[in-house]
Amino acid sequence: MEKPHAPMPGAEALAEPLRSRWSPSIFDDEHRLTREQVETLLHAAQWAPSWGNSQPWAFVVAERGSAAHQVLVRHLTRGNSGWVPRASVVLVTAAQVGPGPDGERWRGADYALHDLGQAAAHLTLQARAMDLHAHQFAGFDHEAVHDALGVPAWYRVMTGIAVGRRGKPDDVPERDREREQRERHRRPLADFVWGDVWGDPWTTA
Numbered sequence: 001m002e003k004p005h006a007p008m009p010g011a012e013a014l015a016e017p018l019r020s021r022w023s024p025s026i027f028d029d030e031h032r033l034t035r036e037q038v039e040t041l042l043h044a045a046q047w048a049p050s051w052g053n054s055q056p057w058a059f060v061v062a063e064r065g066s067a068a069h070q071v072l073v074r075h076l077t078r079g080n081s082g083w084v085p086r087a088s089v090v091l092v093t094a095a096q097v098g099p100g101p102d103g104e105r106w107r108g109a110d111y112a113l114h115d116l117g118q119a120a121a122h123l124t125l126q127a128r129a130m131d132l133h134a135h136q137f138a139g140f141d142h143e144a145v146h147d148a149l150g151v152p153a154w155y156r157v158m159t160g161i162a163v164g165r166r167g168k169p170d171d172v173p174e175r176d177r178e179r180e181q182r183e184r185h186r187r188p189l190a191d192f193v194w195g196d197v198w199g200d201p202w203t204t205a
């Protein structure tokens with residue numbers, strides 16, 4: 001059963017693919033992405049804006065069955081170990097947070113996490129536009145994955161983005177089915193949007 005994608009007032013006005021994006025936990029473990037599809041997802045990240053065009057992001061492509069995928073799966077938290085391995089591909093994201101071996105000051109460091117997050121958002125939305133689903137996650141042993149994938153010390157491993165096609169609820173354990181049924185909700189704008197000064201309500205009038 002599909003979830004209501006715009007469960008709160010206002011969300012129905014969002015453009016696609018923002019409106020129909022959500023994070024499913026039931027992936028079809030027989031579905032594979034073509035190389036071109038994976039490349040298109042990565043191009044979406046590549047064309048994200050970044051501070052000074054510093055592009056401080058990197059991705060490890062962990063397709064189901066690959067060596068990188070086996071590494072990641074070994075280090076998932078229990079809560080993620082059921083659903084993540086079923087996705088067609090996981091993009092492990094990393095941000096350059098320090099200078100590389102040339103020793104030059106890394107000018108993008110201040111905004112590296114912001115910029116990686118934005119690239120991840122672009123990739124996630126591109127997936128939706130390709131009739132796929134993406135679910136970002138941070139529940140894995142970052143240090144172990146960093147080391148096992150040979151990520152340089154000046155990069156910080158941040159998240160995984162699981163991408164694939166939705167699977168059948170009957171194919172997954174109850175826990176993952178239940179996860180999908182959780183109500184999606186958000187804090188109201190009045191909680192985090194301010195007018196003339198912080199704390200003053202912003203009004204549309």
Ligand SMILES: Cc1cc2nc3c(=O)[nH]c(=O)nc-3n(C[C@H](O)[C@H](O)[C@H](O)COP(=O)(O)O)c2cc1C
Pocket residue numbers: 021022023024080135136137138139140159184
């Ligand atoms: C940085 C980050 C880390 C996350 N970590 C996990 C995770 O470890 N496991 C999980 O099931 N979902 C994880 N999520 C997904 C969020 O729980 C989800 O995006 C949030 O509940 C909102 O739901 P929606 O994406 O369907 O709108 C993560 C999302 C982000 C952005």
